[in-house]
Amino acid sequence: MLRKLLRFQFCSLQDQIKKQQNSxxxxxxxxxxxVGRDLHKIPSHPLGIIKNRIETFFQNEAITEKQSKYPLKYKIIDNLSPIVSVKQNFDSLLVPPDHPSRKKSDTYYINENALLRCHTSAHQVELIQxxxxxxxxxxxxxxRDEIDATHYPVFHQVEIVRIFQQDQFSSKYLQHQIQESMDDLKETLERLTKHxxxxxxxRWVETTFPFTNPSMELEIYFQDKWLEVLGCGVIHQDLMKNCQRLTEVGWAAGLGLERLALLLFQIPDIRLFWSQDARFLDQFRAGxxxxFQPFSKYPSCYKDVSFYVDHxxxxxxxxxxxIRDIGGDLIEKVECVDTFYNKKKDLTSKCYRIHYRSLERTLQNEEIDVLQFKIRDQIRDVLKLELR
Structure with a gap:
């Protein structure tokens, strides 16, 4: 019965996208x-295991001394549709109209007014309201992102928010309240990281986000190097005004499940999270x-493609x-290996190397050639670029 319900939700979301799509x-x-695969809801999947650990922390261990003065249980929400409006994803979060993240080269648009969310922060304002x-x-x-071992067009994010009431602060001055919120944020997230x-x-590193001020990133020293694990900050006062919460202060944080799972399980390739191979899935148990124990790594093969672009x-x-649409998970990595400017054409020549490697079998050169020719055709016919 549950499987049928999940299958219905899976198809329903995909149908909604197709019905709303336009040119x-x-x-x-x-x-x-x-869409609708919901890997984070599978208890024995690495993403589900990390998700459940984070949820357990916020259900049982996250209350700081400041939060205990106005005790609230964190509400766990994992069933919100990834189909959101431009207003939810950008406008409500104070993302400037000319911000690069709004471009079609970065974001998946269903139509001019709807898209597949770029972050779970898209639900922040509505929930606070x-x-x-x-x-x-x-x-x-x-x-929309590059192709390599740590990037994928779909990933899973956790958004954490805590709002405080005026009587929880030791001072009536806004700057003091912002500092107290930041102190609480740091204490909470350091404890989560240890969990x-x-x-x-x-270590904490100052940064900039449109919807928090001040903003920070938390880095950990793990496996002999410093790694960023999350971004956070005190919620921007203009955003709180948009929520009609003029006198309140709070903090927000976001982190990626894939980033954490790659580190904690020592998984070398983000594509593996989507694998149906039992040699991968059977290695993990809920909780x-x-x-991760690598199974046979199949040989790789690369092909180059060159063309002119207007820089x-x-x-x-x-x-x-x-490339991803044609090759799917057979594409391991794409890298630019040569660039030069052609003064006569007033165009830049680019050469990209496409690395092919299946996670489950040895690829034949003939099938790689078929994919490579399809990619070349799409570069010419869809991207309207001159091949070299």
Missing amino acids: YSNITDKIISY NNVDAFVVVGDVYR LFGDVQM QINK RTWEENDLHSV
Whole structure:
């Protein structure tokens, strides 16, 4: 019965996207096929294991001394649709109209007004407006991105928000309240990080986000190097005004499940999370974190493709999208290996190397050639670029 319900929800979301699509859409059938898969809801999947650890922390261990003065249980939300409006994803979060993340080269648009969310922060304003003052939102998010071992067009994000009432602060002055909120944020997230990684060295790095001020990133020293694990900050006061919460202050944080799972399970390739291979899936048990044991790594093969671009309008993510749509998970990595400017043509020549490697079998040169020719055709016919 549960499987039938999940299958219905899976198809329903995909059908909604197809019904709303128009000529403005840049979402392919390949991307639509990921919608509704909900890997984070599978208890024995690495993403589900990390998600459940985070939820357990916020259900049982996250209350700080400041939060205890106005105790609230964090509400866990993992069933919000990834189909959101432009207003939800960008406008409500104070993302400037000219911000690069709004471009079609970065975001999957269903039509001019709707898209597949780029972050779970898309639900933040609505929840705060509805007086949900402590919540954890988990879900799949979508971004057009490069192709390599750590990037995928679909990944899973956790959004954490905590809003404080005036009587929880020791001062009536806004700047003091912002500092107290930041102190609480740091205490909470450092404890979460220890809950996940153990007693690791940590450091805070100042950064900038449109919807928080001040903003920080938390880095940990793990496997002999510093790694960024999450971004956070005090919620921007203009955003709180948009929520009609003029006198309140709070903090927000976001982190990616894939980033954490790659580190904690020592999984070398992000494509593996989508694998149906039993040699991968059978290694994991609900509630347990164990080192991934690689099975046979099949040989790789690479092919180069060269073409001219106008550097004033060139968007590399458009190329990655075309290659991913044709090659899917047979594409391991795409890298630019040569660039030069042709003064006579007033164009830039680019040579990209496409690395093919299946996670499950040895690829034949003939089938790679078929994919490579399809990619070349799409570069010429869809991207309208001159091949070399």
